[in-house]
Amino acid sequence: xxxxxxxENLSFSFDKKPMLNHINLTFxxxxxxxxxxxxxxxxxxLLQLLLGLLNxxxxxxxxxxxxxxxxxxxxxxxxxxxxxxxxxxxYAFSAQQLVAMGRNPYLGAFELETENDKQLIDQAxxxxxxxxxxxxLVNTLSGGEKQRVIIARALAQQSPTILxxxxxxxxxxxxxxxxxxxxxxxxxxxxxxxxxxxDLNLAARYCDRLLxxxxxxxxxxxxxxxxxxEQVLTSDNLRTYFSIQAxxxxxxxxxxxxxxxxxxx
Amino acid sequence: xFNNSRFIPYIFAVLTVLFFTLAVSALLKGPTDxxxxxxxxxxxxxxxxxxxxxxxxxxxxxxxxxRLPRILIALFSGASLALCGLVxxxxxxxxxxxxxxxxxxxxxxxxxxxxxxxxxxxxSAWAIPLFAFIGAGISLSVVYRIASSRGQTNIATxxxxxxxxxALNVAAVSLLLAISLxxxxxxxxxxxWTMGGLDGRTWDHVLIILPxxxxxxxxxxxxxxxxxxxxxxxxxxxxxxxxxxxxRRNLLIISTAMVGASVSVVGGIGFIGLVVxxxxxxILGPSHRYLLPASLLGGGIALLSADLFLHTFFSDQAIPLxxxxxxxxxxxxxxLLVKQRIASGNL
Numbered sequence: 010x011x012x013x014x015x016x017e018n019l020s021f022s023f024d025k026k027p028m029l030n031h032i033n034l035t036f037x038x039x040x041x042x043x044x045x046x047x048x049x050x051x052x053x054x055l056l057q058l059l060l061g062l063l064n065x066x067x068x069x070x071x072x073x074x075x076x077x078x079x080x081x082x083x084x085x086x087x088x089x090x091x092x093x094x095x096x097x098x099x100y101a102f103s104a105q106q107l108v109a110m111g112r113n114p115y116l117g118a119f120e121l122e123t124e125n126d127k128q129l130i131d132q133a134x135x136x137x138x139x140x141x142x143x144x145x146l147v148n149t150l151s152g153g154e155k156q157r158v159i160i161a162r163a164l165a166q167q168s169p170t171i172l173x174x175x176x177x178x179x180x181x182x183x184x185x186x187x188x189x190x191x192x193x194x195x196x197x198x199x200x201x202x203x204x205x206x207x208d209l210n211l212a213a214r215y216c217d218r219l220l221x222x223x224x225x226x227x228x229x230x231x232x233x234x235x236x237x238x239e240q241v242l243t244s245d246n247l248r249t250y251f252s253i254q255a256x257x258x259x260x261x262x263x264x265x266x267x268x269x270x271x272x273x274x
Numbered sequence: 275x276f277n278n279s280r281f282i283p284y285i286f287a288v289l290t291v292l293f294f295t296l297a298v299s300a301l302l303k304g305p306t307d308x309x310x311x312x313x314x315x316x317x318x319x320x321x322x323x324x325x326x327x328x329x330x331x332x333x334x335x336x337x338x339x340x341r342l343p344r345i346l347i348a349l350f351s352g353a354s355l356a357l358c359g360l361v362x363x364x365x366x367x368x369x370x371x372x373x374x375x376x377x378x379x380x381x382x383x384x385x386x387x388x389x390x391x392x393x394x395x396x397x398s399a400w401a402i403p404l405f406a407f408i409g410a411g412i413s414l415s416v417v418y419r420i421a422s423s424r425g426q427t428n429i430a431t432x433x434x435x436x437x438x439x440x441a442l443n444v445a446a447v448s449l450l451l452a453i454s455l456x457x458x459x460x461x462x463x464x465x466x467w468t469m470g471g472l473d474g475r476t477w478d479h480v481l482i483i484l485p486x487x488x489x490x491x492x493x494x495x496x497x498x499x500x501x502x503x504x505x506x507x508x509x510x511x512x513x514x515x516x517x518x519x520x521x522r523r524n525l526l527i528i529s530t531a532m533v534g535a536s537v538s539v540v541g542g543i544g545f546i547g548l549v550v551x552x553x554x555x556x557i558l559g560p561s562h563r564y565l566l567p568a569s570l571l572g573g574g575i576a577l578l579s580a581d582l583f584l585h586t587f588f589s590d591q592a593i594p595l596x597x598x599x600x601x602x603x604x605x606x607x608x609x610l611l612v613k614q615r616i617a618s619g620n621l
Contacts, residue, residue, distance in 0.1 A: 062512055086515030093509040099367075100505045100560040110503060114515035118496045159510075166514065 470541015
């Protein structure tokens with residue numbers, strides 16, 4: 010069986026300016042992968058390319074070996090769920106209605122949710138700890154609550170792979186940990202999760218594999234380093250691609266950064 | 275407000291009752307008195323085709339050829355404007371969008387006037403709607419392209435480009451009228467057409483608007499889920515399986531056809547498309563499953579009641595229908611604008 014998600018020689022440019030070049034990646038079943046890199050490095054762009062939201066200049070994205078450009082959006086949605094960065098929800102849907110939208114790829118224009126769909130919706134709301142918000146309108150929820158509703162919607166989609174763009178950026182520390190823990194448990198159950206993350210310590214603590222995106226010396230933006238947290242979070246990489254210095258420690262079998270300070274200081 | 279599914283059947287019951295009550299009272303109301311019993315007999319005869327000696331010819335003409343088409347046109351052009359407003363507000367994710375604000379109605383007017391100017395309207399009754407459709411389509415795609423980049427629609431740019439395109443369309447209509455003044459027949463047709471309204475409308479007009487609005491409505495029903503998802507933004511919609519580009523294109527075609535049809539029949543009637551969907555959204559919530567049929571009913575109710583209002587209180591003066599809808603709609607638009615400015619801190 011081929012990989013749930015992979016890309017070959019993917020490149021993207023915007024206004025003729027190359028943004029990403031020659032990206033070759035294969036994601037395996039059950040992997041929890043963090044995309045790391047400084048602001049503007051291209052993490053969101055890569056996620057959107059993998060989703061087929063942006064059109065690549067060259068190269069291709071494959072879902073179980075099938076080119077994403079040849080698939081209908083509904084078919085893609087059954088395989089890939091996405092949690093976008095912006096969570097502006099000005100319209101007065103209830104939290105439950107919003108989570109139910111995750112079942113859209115499985116339902117026809119006039120079909121209502123079946124018992125099975127309803128169970129999956131409830132289950133997703135339990136997993137993200139938002140069952141008590143069911144009837145609340147999403148435009149009255151706090152940022153963190155909205156984020157969890159969107160994650161629940163992605164779970165209700167029941168896709169083998171889930172992509173997340175900074176899913177914890179607007180959450181308090183407790184919900185940050187809970188959310189990452191939730192994604193971790195999903196990957197243990199076989200889901201593949203790929204998330205853009207700013208917090209390197211949380212990335213090292215929860216993810217099996219880190220992908221560092223940055224600009225090489227020859228000016229090409231691509232994957233600089235791909236591997237376990239130990240392999241990727243080296244002091245060289247931290248200095249060159251994040252402009253920080255830090256002590257790299259081992260903590261309970263995990264890598265952790267301490268004494269972080271900007272290089273310029 | 276009553277964003278609760280318990281109320282929804284009652285709201286639809288009220289809308290349906292209003293829709294038919296207004297239609298019946300519009301049938302009864304007119305400068306000549308015709309009794310309800312007579313009207314009933316006339317309708318029975320027309321429907322069941324059996325002879326009835328009690329029917330007076332001129333009464334039959336008034337009911338079947340004047341009042342009935344007028345009511346049908348009011349109901350369906352109002353419905354069309356409200357549906358288009360609803361779709362545009364959903365697609366642009368903005369409560370201020372509507373056919374008149376975005377310059378789509380004026381584009382349709384320009385198309386219609388070009389059809390008259392070129393003499394195409396003399397060749398076929400469908401020339402005006404066709405040209406109106408093209409004019410509306412060009413205007414909407416220009417406004418849409420200016421205001422949207424990478425799936426995000428900027429509200430200020432959207433409204434301003436709507437204003438600019440509208441101004442251009444109105445100027446072009448005036449220009450065509452000015453240069454056709456030397457040919458009085460054409461100029462008279464243009465002037466008569468630009469006055470719009472429901473006076474002197476016939477079954478020909480019903481045959482233009484009724485099929486387009488009903489087909490458009492049924493087509494839109496297929497998109498009710500996609501419209502809900504588009505409200506959340508392009509990325510959300512794409513990620514749950516909506517082919518955003520195709521959906522947008524199809525929705526634009528459907529709504530443009532409906533604006534084209536209603537403008538070519540009743541002229542530019544503003545603000546129905548803005549106000550009706552907005553009020554219904556407050557009452558029913560954002561689900562298009564309910565908003566689409568409610569807009570069909572609500573738009574018809576709004577336009578027909580504006581017409582009845584004119585007939586009842588200003589039957590002597592020839593006040594255009596658009597004046598009433600604008601008088602009620604413009605303050606509402608300003609209210610929304612101010613509310614949005616307060617909510618977002620800027621425009």
